[in-house]
Amino acid sequence: GAVVSQHPSWVICKSGTSVKIECRSLDFQATTMFWYRQFPKQSLMLMATSNEGSKATYEQGVEKDKFLINHASLTLSTLTVTSAHPEDSSFYICSARDRGVGNTIYFGEGSWLTVV
Amino acid sequence: QKEVEQNSGPLSVPEGAIASLNCTYSDRGSQSFFWYRQYSGKSPELIMFIYSNGDKEDGRFTAQLNKASQYVSLLIRDSQPSDSATYLCAVRDGTGGFKTIFGAGTRLFVKA
Numbered sequence: 001g002a003v004v005s006q007h008p009s010w011v012i013c014k015s016g017t018s019v020k021i022e023c024r025s026l027d028f029q030a031t032t033m034f035w036y037r038q039f040p041k042q043s044l045m046l047m048a049t050s051n052e053g054s055k056a057t058y059e060q061g062v063e064k065d066k067f068l069i070n071h072a073s074l075t076l077s078t079l080t081v082t083s084a085h086p087e088d089s090s091f092y093i094c095s096a097r098d099r100g101v102g103n104t105i106y107f108g109e110g111s112w113l114t115v116v
Numbered sequence: 117q118k119e120v121e122q123n124s125g126p127l128s129v130p131e132g133a134i135a136s137l138n139c140t141y142s143d144r145g146s147q148s149f150f151w152y153r154q155y156s157g158k159s160p161e162l163i164m165f166i167y168s169n170g171d172k173e174d175g176r177f178t179a180q181l182n183k184a185s186q187y188v189s190l191l192i193r194d195s196q197p198s199d200s201a202t203y204l205c206a207v208r209d210g211t212g213g214f215k216t217i218f219g220a221g222t223r224l225f226v227k228a
Contacts, residue, residue, distance in 0.1 A: 006159075032214055043204065043220040044160070049213065057213075093159050097214050105150075105208075105216060110159040 003027055004096045006108035013084055013115055020080045021111045023094030029074035030096035034105070035067075038091045050077040084115040118143040120207050122219035130227050135192040137203050137222050142186070145210030149181055151190045152204040154221065160204055164190070195226040 003026040013019045023033055031052045036044040048069050049057040056069035068080040077096075081088055093110040097103055119142040129135045137151075148167055152160035166172045166179040166188070178191040188207075192199055202221040209215050 034216065036218075044218045046215065046217065049215060091157075095216075103148075103214060104162070104165065105214070106162065107152075107159045112157075 004030075004094065004106045004108040006094055006111050008111060009109060010112045011114070013113070015085055015115055016083055018080055018082045019084055019113060020078055021092055021094075021113075023077045023079070023096065023108050025075045025096040025098070025106075028096075028098045028100060030077075031074060031099065032097040033071060033077040034095045034097075035069060035077075035079050036093045036095070038093060038110075044093060047079075081113065084113070086115045089114045118146075118207075118209060118217050120205055120217050120219035122203075122205050122222050124220055124222060126223040126225050128225045128227060129195050131195060131197060133195050133226075135195045135199065135224055135226070137190040137192075137205075137224065139188045139190075139205030139219055140186055141188070141205075141207045141217075143207065143209055143217075144183075144186065146207045147210050148208040149179070149188045150206040150208070150216070151177075151179060151188075152206060152218075153199075154202045154204055156202075163203075192224075195224075197226045197228045200224055200226045 005024045007022045033050040035047045050071040052071045058064045071077040094108045121140045150165045151163045154160040164179045166181045172179045176193045180189045204221045205219040
């Protein structure tokens with residue numbers, strides 16, 4: 001089946017630095033990818049919709065200047081957490097839409113971010 | 117604000133029993149409905165999707181959809197301890213943007 005890969009799986013960074021997370025669709029082209037954040041024992045919260053070749057659409061309350069999203073190709077979207085703070089520590093998950101399979105959405109493995 | 121509601125549980129069932137998970141949603145325009153399973157510390161994995169009213173069966177899993185009542189359910193037959201996880205109900209909005217909203221999830225424990 002379709003595979004969506006995220007990298008890195010785990011990252012620890014110092015407060016004030018920036019971290020980039022990659023999301024790749026490995027065997028299909030994804031014109032739309034989604035970025036979610038999940039705090040422990042809470043549900044996935046949609047942060048933004050990433051569209052290939054255009055600006056991302058951010059959900060209400062999500063700072064677009066802090067969470068930079070780039071979707072430069074049909075198989076890659078990146079999320080950069082800028083000037084990270086400990087409260088940004090979370091599980092970040094991407095998903096990608098496969099147009100060829102009834103628009104089914106597949107999730108990446110997720111990336112654990114810890115800001116110290 | 118579009119919402120997807122689930123009972124957080126935990127729902128505890130004995131091995132071999134039927135587990136019934138329920139979900140309601142607020143957006144009447146929603147067209148696609150999904151059930152995901154999420155193990156602790158892992159990303160969600162798709163179990164089933166359903167688009168039409170009625171039942172859809174896949175192995176031990178049956179999804180049920182009632183758009184008039186804005187209600188989706190998942191039945192797990194012959195529950196196994198390995199089914200113990202959090203089950204997320206997800207609803208794709210009807211705007212064509214493929215945005216998917218998730219419920220908070222129901223924790224299921226299957227006792228051996």
